[in-house]
Amino acid sequence: QKEVEQNSGPLSVPEGAIASLNCTYSDRGSQSFFWYRQYSGKSPELIMSIYSNGDKEDGRFTAQLNKASQYVSLLIRDSQPSDSATYLCAVNSGNTPLVFGKGTRLSVIA
């Protein structure tokens, strides 16, 4: 069974700091990786996707992928209280539905 693991948190960081969220996956054939943000009581929304080893930056967000280590991470620079949410890692292997991790709860303290 394909698994996606995340630390459930909560991860607490002060405002303005870098938040680092981590995800590991079991299927070495996985090819597409996604980060979703979910506010309490709301639906998940896509914030980043990454397919190749290395870093991908979008504004304050950077996704990092290391396929050899089966590891994907999300860095949030200059964290804001509005970034407080649960972050879900999702992994795709070919033509199969996304498998989601259980999410990491992030709390940014003002």
Add this chain to the structure above:
Amino acid sequence: DAGITQSPRHKVTETGTPVTLRCHQTENHRYMYWYRQDPGHGLRLIHYSYGVKDTDKGEVSDGYSVSRSKTEDFLLTLESATSSQTSVYFCAISESAGAHSNYGYTFGSGTRLTVV
């Protein structure tokens, strides 16, 4: 949410009754999915569809059935609701299920179902 709506938003039903949740999209996307989300379990796939009348089971499909008679609608039916099916149900759509899809999924707003 980007042309995807779920109904109802909230429902309370009694054990043993059938319940149908509806997902409607206006994006003409081929792929549609039903997930449930529970504390400690994250998002778990119930069923998905890769075209009209083409569906397949996910990891937690027992007690659920689906139908997709047209591109825009994907129905989830709880054949005889049980308390263990109390959950938040999310529908999602995707333009492509391929390995290098640039789109990920777009989620509906969810249906909070309580079985008493």
